[in-house]
Amino acid sequence: EINTAYDTGNKDKTTFAEAKAVRYLLYDVNPGEGFNLRRDVYMRVANLVKFLNEDEPWVLVLPPWGRLYHWQRDVEQIKIPWKTFFDLDSLRQHIPVIEFEDYLKVRGEPVIDEVYYLQGFKGGWTHWEEKLNITECLDSRSGGFRQDDDGRWRHWFFGYEEVYAKKFACLSYMGHAGFIKPFLMHNTTGRSVYIPQAEEMLHDRYGHKGYWEARRSMVFAKHLRDIGDEFRAKHLTSTDQEDNTVLEDWTKMRRKHGEAKGGPYIAIHLRRRDYLWARKDELPSLKGAAKHVKKLLKKYDLLKVYVATDAPKEEYEEFKSYFKKAEIYRYEPTEEVFNKYKDGGIAIIDQWIAAHARYFTGSHVSTFSFRIQEEREILGFDPEMTFNRMCGDKDQDCEQPTKWTIIYD
Numbered sequence: 088e089i090n091t092a093y094d095t096g097n098k099d100k101t102t103f104a105e106a107k108a109v110r111y112l113l114y115d116v117n118p119g120e121g122f123n124l125r126r127d128v129y130m131r132v133a134n135l136v137k138f139l140n141e142d143e144p145w146v147l148v149l150p151p152w153g154r155l156y157h158w159q160r161d162v163e164q165i166k167i168p169w170k171t172f173f174d175l176d177s178l179r180q181h182i183p184v185i186e187f188e189d190y191l192k193v194r195g196e197p198v199i200d201e202v203y204y205l206q207g208f209k210g211g212w213t214h215w216e217e218k219l220n221i222t223e224c225l226d227s228r229s230g231g232f233r234q235d236d237d238g239r240w241r242h243w244f245f246g247y248e249e250v251y252a253k254k255f256a257c258l259s260y261m262g263h264a265g266f267i268k269p270f271l272m273h274n275t276t277g278r279s280v281y282i283p284q285a286e287e288m289l290h291d292r293y294g295h296k297g298y299w300e301a302r303r304s305m306v307f308a309k310h311l312r313d314i315g316d317e318f319r320a321k322h323l324t325s326t327d328q329e330d331n332t333v334l335e336d337w338t339k340m341r342r343k344h345g346e347a348k349g350g351p352y353i354a355i356h357l358r359r360r361d362y363l364w365a366r367k368d369e370l371p372s373l374k375g376a377a378k379h380v381k382k383l384l385k386k387y388d389l390l391k392v393y394v395a396t397d398a399p400k401e402e403y404e405e406f407k408s409y410f411k412k413a414e415i416y417r418y419e420p421t422e423e424v425f426n427k428y429k430d431g432g433i434a435i436i437d438q439w440i441a442a443h444a445r446y447f448t449g450s451h452v453s454t455f456s457f458r459i460q461e462e463r464e465i466l467g468f469d470p471e472m473t474f475n476r477m478c479g480d481k482d483q484d485c486e487q488p489t490k491w492t493i494i495y496d
């Protein structure tokens with residue numbers, strides 16, 4: 088597994104890899120950020136690694152999942168490898184990646200050579216320009232990095248507390264992800280470079296070809312797709328053959344809008360919990376959401392509803408109670424499934440089932456909803472059936488999401 092990680096399938100790059108030692112890029116995202124913004128940051132860093140590989144062989148080290156604010160169920164959720172959630176072979180058709188544990192094996196020692204803790208510029212900014220500068224740390228805690236008596240930099244390091252870094256600095260940064268490339272190539276020399284707070288780097292080109300390549304490569308792990316498919320078949324009369332949603336190798340898959348029909352159900356992403364505070368006026372009440380869904384069922388002549396939600400049980404039951412005829416479904420994992428795949432896996436199963444519905448509507452500016460919309464673009468749905476959101480009760484005519492449709496070239 089480790090060896091194939093460098094093999095990008097490109098002859099020139101293999102020659103490069105022989106000539107130059109492979110370097111490793113590690114990154115992390117601000118601890119407060121949720122699962123689906125993290126997926127977005129992966130795309131930015133992945134495309135940086137792709138860009139680096141035009142000149143030097145770099146491998147992206149996938150940051151183990153864990154300690155996410157929203158993942159509060161009572162089981163330990165740290166050191167989760169990417170293969171729990173995503174199909175690594177698919178990621179590797181875009182860029183060379185390895186899991187953190189494999190990186191540690193390759194190094195033979197729990198070491199990271201250089202850390203650049205990304206931060207903004209002192210005093211904020213008045214105009215946009217691409218710039219970077221090694222400077223004092225604006226965070227008085229230096230993001231939790233501290234030097235021990237032997238001069239080694241210590242940190243939580245995804246729960247691998249035996250890991251240490253040799254060098255640490257704060258780097259003020261304003262720019263797209265690609266802008267850091269010359270710095271990495273010419274101002275760093277270590278075999279591995281770690282960039283915490285990678286969300287400071289912006290997408291090189293949001294919504295363009297490269298964005299979609301990275302996004303398409305993020306195929307969900309087969310064991311999660313299988314669970315979702317089984318649920319669809321059992322409860323929602325939905326199969327890929329019938330619905331025209333057969334998944335292919337992402338590098339070859341190219342659907343036209345409207346080719347996917349989707350299963351005979353409406354799916355909604357009903358974001359609750361902390362969102363009720365953050366986006367109070369833009370979210371419907373449970374009753375308001377039910378009223379809207381009833382209209383959709385009528386309009387599309389359907390009877391079934393799939394609800395992807397973080398709502399506690401009582402709220403979901405209340406939502407259900409507003410329906411008489413319609414069948415309302417939610418995926419509820421057994422304890423065994425939960426222990427294996429955790430909150431992240433359940434979130435993906437929800438996203439997968441929602442992505443296969445005839446019609447989808449989400450929650451205002453939720454990255455969870457955005458990722459479902461992208462999945463539907465990949466599958467080839469009509470954008471009208473995808474880029475929708477539920478309105479707050481007081482604003483029935485709310486603005487609908489931008490149609491970020493898929494770009495192949």
Ligand SMILES: C[C@@H]1O[C@H](OP(=O)(O)OP(=O)(O)OC[C@H]2O[C@@H](n3cnc4c(=O)[nH]c(N)nc43)[C@H](O)[C@@H]2O)[C@@H](O)[C@H](O)[C@@H]1O
Nearest residue numbers: 120121122123124157365395396397433434437453454455
């Ligand atoms: C208020 C903001 O909200 C932003 O969340 P937003 O974009 O919706 O989306 P996420 O960043 O994914 O964060 C939401 C988390 O809540 C859970 N969650 C939300 N909706 C569902 C669902 O339908 N099904 C399941 N199974 N789980 C769900 C899940 O653990 C997910 O990782 C955060 O990224 C920000 O950090 C901040 O908290």
